[in-house]
Amino acid sequence: MTLAEAILLTITTAATPLLLAAIGELVVERSGVLNLGVEGMIVIGAVVAFAAAQLTGSAYLGALFGMAAGCLFSLLFAFLTLTLVANQVATGLALTILGLGLSGMIGESFVGQRGVQLDEIAIPFLSSIPLIGNLLFNQDLIFYVSIFSVFGVSWFLFKTRLGLQLRAIGDSHGSAHALGISVIKTRYLAVMFGGACAGLAGAQLSLVYTPQWVENMSAGRGWIALALVVFASWRPLRVLAGAYLFGAVTIGQLHAQALGFGIPSQFLSALPYLATIIVLVIISRNRRLTLMNTPASLGQSFVPDR
């Protein structure tokens, strides 16, 4: 393995959790719900995945439990904001704080334990392609799922009827309701999908990235994922590009530090947010871009008028 290959491999590992969490949040936001609890759902997914893998001895079961935990945790958010019509921003923030605290409590006894790592699955023939073979086709299952999810979500949103309905709800929930589309039910499903994705992103952290449990191991990735959705202007393929860009920045920052470059590491850490602000400025300057790209009912509660 060459040095370049090794660096690229660390980039894919760093990008995968960002990609998963962001693609999940993209579906949630496309339905018009703003869930700021991504960080909390990731960290809950990480601790549950680690614990389940330790107890069962299977990393796959661990990943499955991580996903389920993220999904279940998001259900709490869905119930509070969709059924009880609580404020989405406040509830999302509360979910993050709750997730960080709860995960610390669950994971207390697992701190310092050596974890089970998810195996790499080499895809026959493809993995022996020079240069990219090892990088793209000799990876763990979660990596494959993350790439698949981008194209799956893209196809779902833009080619299926349910995807069209979901985008319609995000654009104008009142009109969608008037047409007889079930706003609340669709949003429940979207939020749960987002939770499952964030949970799986967490599982990747504790089963692939660093196979151990450390408190607060999500380390702000949930926020980057949130920024990433805006950065990508709510488009799945742009999320893919953005996740790898942000992943590269994260890794680049480590290497820059090791090599003693003059760029302060804080600047590189801030880069994803800076890039997001720039994208937001560009979108907001043009009314048409805003209308086309932003789910217009994002963050607004919906109460049917009957």
Added chain:
Amino acid sequence: MTDQQPGHGNCLLEVRGLTKVFGELRANDGIDLEIKSNEIHALLGENGAGKSTLVKMLFGSLEPTSGQIFWKDKPVRITSPGQARALGIGMVFQHFSLFEALTVAENIALSMDQDVSIEGIAEQAAVLSREYGLPLDPHAHVADLSVGERQRIEIVRTLLQNPELIILDEPTSVLTPQEADRLFETLAKIRAEGRSVLYISHRLEEVQRICDRATVLRHGKLTGACDPRLETPASLATMMVGSEVKSVSNAGGAITDEILIETRNLSAPARTPFAVSLKEVNLKVRRGEIIGIAGVAGNGQSELFDVLSGEETVPDPDDVRICGTGVGRMGISARRLLGAGFVPEERHGHAAVSDMTLSQNMVLARHHSDADVFLTGGPLKIIRYDAVKKASERIVREMDVRMSGEDPVASSLSGGNLQKFIVGRELDRQPSVLIVNQPTWGVDAGAASRIRQALIDLAESGSAVVVISQDLDEIFEVATSIAVLNEGALSEAEPASMMTLERIGLLMGGIHGEDTKVEAQHAH
């Protein structure tokens, strides 16, 4: 409901004693309605008469408090729009239920119950829209379309569902006479195919022209059912409003030579691929004059309004002059300070913030131009709510705005009443220049004549007024001169007394070459 027997005969839809109560308001009180198959049935009534509530119950978006609906002589409970569609009821909404971020074809696909590919729908829609003379590009984004074009989507998507009963809510308010004629042909075709239409309109002459029967509502109650062709507009209006409608009087004030609004060869490039660019627009409005700008939807009306109001600025200050000052590069507030007032087309989200109260909406528009009245001095500029309240009460009184509660949120008012408030908000300042875009769109006869009279009174008191409207009756009623906007180019303004419907129709179609110019010179 076994004790209630449906009527005999060929009733498609029958309604018995339908009642809807919101809190203490009886929006619909014991309404009876019969729609026979093969007829165009008019539903008449003023703003807030309960027409929208009634059709929402028929379409399943509202649940009746009591009463019974019969569909083909069988009692039914319509609990959702999907169910209404399944029965064979289609609806064209007044406030469009369109999704701006989606394309025309996607919008249509959403209301189809069967799963058809977007491409298939785009094709069907294109065919149908050609057939019924409602041109549409299925791949355009709704955000880029004008109100008139958006209505075509609504009509086409309802027709695609092949319904037996089509409910149309104020369909012609945004159409040109030619487009309206085409729509009436469409409706006649629909009736000939054995279907029925429930036609909600404020335009009495239209109802008389195409409707077989009419049901009139007032204050949530039924006040009459008649054959509109046997009535006069005045007798129909009396049923609607309970008293004779005050007709607009245009005494014609003194027009002086002082030019208050002027554009000189004003050109502006299109801001989006779908917008219209303005081409060398020359406009002069003198003190005491009302210029009516006619034109089919999407020919640069909103672009012209934006440039005049300062929502969009132009590089050369002298391209737009208000009261003698070159304002091309000034924003809205600066233009207001010069004595201009503006009423944009969309009530919700543009002219008013739906979720804010009327008085708050007034402060939002006038906090700069009337800072000394509504704000305290000093760096904090605290809002003086006593003054604000007094002013908004004055506007409500002046314009006869009907509302529930003392200072309700804008969204709780019916379209006409909110429009009266928004126009009144500008008139209250006695602006020397007023520019309004579609002032009476979706507004009932009573409110519309009130607004038009207010515009005329303003001009008579010595202001210059520009009325951009697709409603030709309105333009003929208020304007002293008329110009036509076609593909971003404005025809020369001609005195209203010289204009005919035919000539406007020609100008709308873009026939203003050399011949018509010569003609126009002769006319002067």
